[in-house]
Structures are given as structure tokens and as C-alpha cells.
Amino acid sequence: MHYQTTTGLDDESMIELVARIHQILTGRGIELTRHRLGLYRQVELVLILLRQDMVQMRAADLYRISQPSVSRIWRRILPLLDEVLIMTGISLQQAVAQGEPILIDGTFIPTGNRPASGQGAANYSGKHHVGCLSIQVAGTLAGDLIATSAPVAGSRHDSAAIRMCGWQDILEGSGATWIADTATTAITPIKKTPGRDRLEWEKQFNHDVSSLRAAIEHIIGGLKNWKILSKGYRGRLAELPQIIKIVTRLELYRIGW
Structure with missing residues (x-):
């Protein structure tokens, strides 16, 4: 997958972003290993929804999961993106x-x-x-x-x-x-x-x-x-x-x- 075209971020930025989220989840004792999609793919999915404005049913077909699963991933990852990027930029x-x-x-x-x-x-x-x-x-x-x-x-x-x-x-x-x-x-x-x-x-x-x-x-x-x-x-x-x-x-x- 060409990440910069699809998610808006290059490979290095993607890895860094996922690492930041993983650090927060680890600190809170939250494990995502039981989910069908790993953390990297969940972050990727949310970025695609933001970058492409893809409807959740289409994203569900793309990732071979249900639409309710996409909705849960969206609501789980979106606040984490806000949290890990809070120091990005200036006012x-x-x-x-x-x-x-x-x-x-x-x-x-x-x-x-x-x-x-x-x-x-x-x-x-x-x-x-x-x-x-x-x-x-x-x-x-x-x-x-x-x-x-x-x-x-x-x-x-x-x-x-x-x-x-x-x-x-x-x-x-x-x-x-x-x-x-x-x-x-x-x-x-x-x-x-x-x-x-x-x-x-x-x-x-x-x-x-x-x-x-x-x-x-x-x-x-x-x-x-x-x-x-x-x-x-x-x-x-x-x-x-x-x-x-x-x-x-x-x-x-x-x-x-």
C-alpha cells in the first residue's frame, strides 16, 4: 500500500504515530491482541476514513470486518490520535x-x-x-x-x-x-x-x-x-x-x- 497517497502519511510517520499510540495503550494496560486487526491496521483504517472520507461499509469490506467493528475502531482510535498529536504545531x-x-x-x-x-x-x-x-x-x-x-x-x-x-x-x-x-x-x-x-x-x-x-x-x-x-x-x-x-x-x- 502507498501510505502517503492512501493515509496521507509516509511509512516513517505511520510507524512513529502507531508507536506513540501503543505507548499510551501499554501505559494504561490495554491490549489489542484479541482484535482481528492489530493496532497498526486499526490506525491505518482510521486515517483512510479521514483522508478518503470512505463510508464505513466500504471500509468494512476492504478490511473484511463488520461495519460495527469499523465504528468501534473509529471511536477507539480517533481520541488517541488527538492525544498523541496534542503537542504538534503551535497556537x-x-x-x-x-x-x-x-x-x-x-x-x-x-x-x-x-x-x-x-x-x-x-x-x-x-x-x-x-x-x-x-x-x-x-x-x-x-x-x-x-x-x-x-x-x-x-x-x-x-x-x-x-x-x-x-x-x-x-x-x-x-x-x-x-x-x-x-x-x-x-x-x-x-x-x-x-x-x-x-x-x-x-x-x-x-x-x-x-x-x-x-x-x-x-x-x-x-x-x-x-x-x-x-x-x-x-x-x-x-x-x-x-x-x-x-x-x-x-x-x-x-x-x-
Whole structure:
């Protein structure tokens, strides 16, 4: 199996991740030797579910186990991934303290059409025409992921979302240099003034800002290669914030944090 394509991690990273989980389980006196799938294969299975957004019935056929077994493995391994990767990466506050310019952009996590009587209406995005949650993504000018924010309702505009998740206070309160889109008070492209064309220096400024912001688009693309965040999350919405956090840590782990 080509692990980097299928699970998102290369062989060395896979072995290290499984070793960390094994250490935790050993410390708690938990043995998995009686299970049909060993620990390595269980971790591999959960990563495939995250990376490929594979339905559990299909994963059950692939591993020749039952769908309830897949569900139990998912609920067993997922919190362990969160635990062993807790020291991966740095917070937005720590990144701001380093003094480097930070790129910020919002993206949406599709959640499918949910009943309007529940959270469906609040999460429906008129811009994207889909039920979703909205997160903010921070990265460096070099194109490295820093962090993702807590999700907010998909119906909220980016300018409201960045305030609701607490990032605007962090960025503005620290005096950090940050570059975002036109929905914020950061360094942004200059809007066109009605009745006149942009001046040459304004065009050049917008070109420079757009060139810098291209890196955050690549960062979001890398994050959404974990297809559970891009194809349409089907599980319980209450569990999605934890999954976003775990996938963020896995992506940071993958790129070498």
C-alpha cells in the first residue's frame, strides 16, 4: 500500500504515530491482541476514513470486518490520535509572538443538507449554497499551515466568523502584520472607488497582496486533501469540531511540525 497517497502519511510517520499510540495503550494496560486487526491496521483504517472520507461499509469490506467493528475502531482510535498529536504545531498566539506576517483566510466544511428544524438553517451558506461550518485558516508566507480556528455557523460571513472565533482580537490586540481578504481590517486589496479607475500603484499593490495570498490557498488545498473536510461530513455535527482539530494536527504532523 502507498501510505502517503492512501493515509496521507509516509511509512516513517505511520510507524512513529502507531508507536506513540501503543505507548499510551501499554501505559494504561490495554491490549489489542484479541482484535482481528492489530493496532497498526486499526490506525491505518482510521486515517483512510479521514483522508478518503470512505463510508464505513466500504471500509468494512476492504478490511473484511463488520461495519460495527469499523465504528468501534473509529471511536477507539480517533481520541488517541488527538492525544498523541496534542503537542504538534503551535497556537495562533505563539505564531503572532514570533513577529512574522501571517496569512488568514476562511474556508467552509460541507455538512450536507440537514433538517431546518435543527442546525440546518443556521449552517446554510447562501454564498456556497450548501449547509456547512466555517473555519479560519492561518499560514505563513512560505506556505506552511499554522492553525485552524474553532468552527462557526456556515451562514456567517468571514468578517463575522473571524471575530466570533476569537482570532480578530488575537491579531489586532498583538499588533501583528496579517494579510486577509476584503472582509477584514487586515492588509487587504484596495477596493475600486466608484467613478474612477484604480491608479497604477493601487493595481500593483493589489497584485502584490494577491501574490502573497496565493500561499494560503495552497495551504487550504493541502488541508482539504483530508477529504472528510471537503466532500461533505456525514457524522454528528457535535463531533465535527474535534475532527477538524485532529485533521489539522495530522496535516501539521504530515508536513513535519
